């Protein structure tokens with residue numbers, strides 16, 4: 001029986017790489033995206049070329065109504081939801097805290113934290129044996145920033161990822177006896193478009209010198225860790241964070 005993995009923010013970067021990796025692993029993929037329909041459609045075509053079903057689901061994960069509508073569309077699929085990857089995330093331009101406006105904090109927390117909570121709540125309602133589900137796995141995207149704090153760059157983003165880590169551990173214990181595993185991945189500096197949003201693209205090359213492996217990570221390397229945490233190979237792993245940082 002086919003199973004569906006829902007990946008938020010799957011139109012590019014780590015989400016897109018995870019969609020392709022999970023398609024290779026034999027899952028059908030529900031690809032959520034926010035704005036870039038053309039990019040999401042390109043990833044969906046690559047998923048289908050791997051022999052998996054691809055369902056495109058546009059939604060702003062920070063919007064409770066849009067998340068509910070997304071899950072209602074998933075409910076119409078013949079295959080059950082088996083996995084959720086809370087990958088959609090945003091960062092804002094590099095700044096010190098004393099230069100930041102509260103509106104940016106609201107957006108960073110709305111997408112990164114609220115979005116993950118909303119999607120996880122709906123996923124648990126469908127996966128948990130307490131709700132009649134068949135079990136499943138959730139993987140949340142944290143960041144090494146949750147531990148480093150990102151001073152002078154984006155402490156708000158770092159704080160949102162620390163919230164994700166507490167939520168990962170708590171939810172994992174809440175639903176551990178109900179067949180649902182909840183884990184997190186903590187990427188280091190991965191070469192994706194997110195760095196253009198923080199104005200850090202130029203600094204990436206020099207950042208590599210501070211990484212023990214002397215290079216940035218690739219989205220595919222994070223996708224590999226996510227795919228393992230989703231898989232049956234990780235059947236006794238829950239409530240943990242997996243670093244994918246090149247040693248940083």
Ligand code: NAP
Pocket residue numbers: 008009010011012013014015032033034035036037059060061062086087088089090111141142143144186187188189190191192193194195
């Ligand atoms: P990215 O290249 O900027 O891609 C972000 C994705 O999220 C896009 O598909 C975007 O969709 C989607 N998205 C943004 N806001 C959304 C919203 N409100 N609702 C639904 N989708 C939304 O990011 P990435 O580098 O792959 O990062 C993915 C995750 O890994 C994030 O949670 C990030 O914080 C985390 N992470 C990344 C790094 C890194 O160095 N890259 C390091 C640590 C952690 P549209 O393009 O359609 O708007």
